[in-house]
Amino acid sequence: MKIILVKGDITKQQVDAVVNAANSTLQGGGGVDGAIHRAGGKAIIEECLEIRNRQGGCPTGEAVITTAGNMPAVFVIHTVGPVYEGGHHGEPEKLANCYLNSLKLAAENKIKTIAFPNISTGVYGYPKKEAAQIAITTVKNNLFKGIEEIRFVCFDDENYTLYNEILTQ
Numbered sequence: 001m002k003i004i005l006v007k008g009d010i011t012k013q014q015v016d017a018v019v020n021a022a023n024s025t026l027q028g029g030g031g032v033d034g035a036i037h038r039a040g041g042k043a044i045i046e047e048c049l050e051i052r053n054r055q056g057g058c059p060t061g062e063a064v065i066t067t068a069g070n071m072p073a074v075f076v077i078h079t080v081g082p083v084y085e086g087g088h089h090g091e092p093e094k095l096a097n098c099y100l101n102s103l104k105l106a107a108e109n110k111i112k113t114i115a116f117p118n119i120s121t122g123v124y125g126y127p128k129k130e131a132a133q134i135a136i137t138t139v140k141n142n143l144f145k146g147i148e149e150i151r152f153v154c155f156d157d158e159n160y161t162l163y164n165e166i167l168t169q
Ligand code: ADP
Pocket: 008, 009, 010, 011, 021, 022, 030, 031, 032, 033, 035, 036, 081, 117, 118, 119, 120, 121, 122, 123, 124, 125, 126, 153, 154, 155, 156, 159
């Protein structure tokens, strides 16, 4: 199992699954969510709507899976990060659960390669360094059988530098 760091656009990644920092309605949004829905096309939103009708969306920290539509990936794992409200509202556990539950769902679906964005560090306002530490620790502590590569895809320089520092410590 290898952990890889890249700077770039998650929608372009050649992996089995890309993770989406979705919101609980699963209706799409801005940031990485918007980019994934634009790149993947309407097959993704159709499957999201089916999930919504079945289970009423996706709670914070949990994850659901759909097709990746027109992207190079096969699946999108949609997980809902916490909105940062100062750090004392269970945000660290909820953010860790995003990574954990995405990896569990990946393992259940025989996914070998998975790419994560920097969940909650955009509009949801999670401090980037703390979020990076949680992401890396959670992934390292949950190396599920069958997953061969975990790729952190950083869109901005700040996240890339932070991940690079922590991963090379
Ligand atoms: P959240 O609501 O969880 O904070 P955002 O989409 O606002 O989600 O931001 C999460 C992270 O995704 C941010 O660090 C942002 O820079 C990054 N991001 C935005 N677009 C892309 C993309 N196309 N590929 C990878 N990461 C992206």
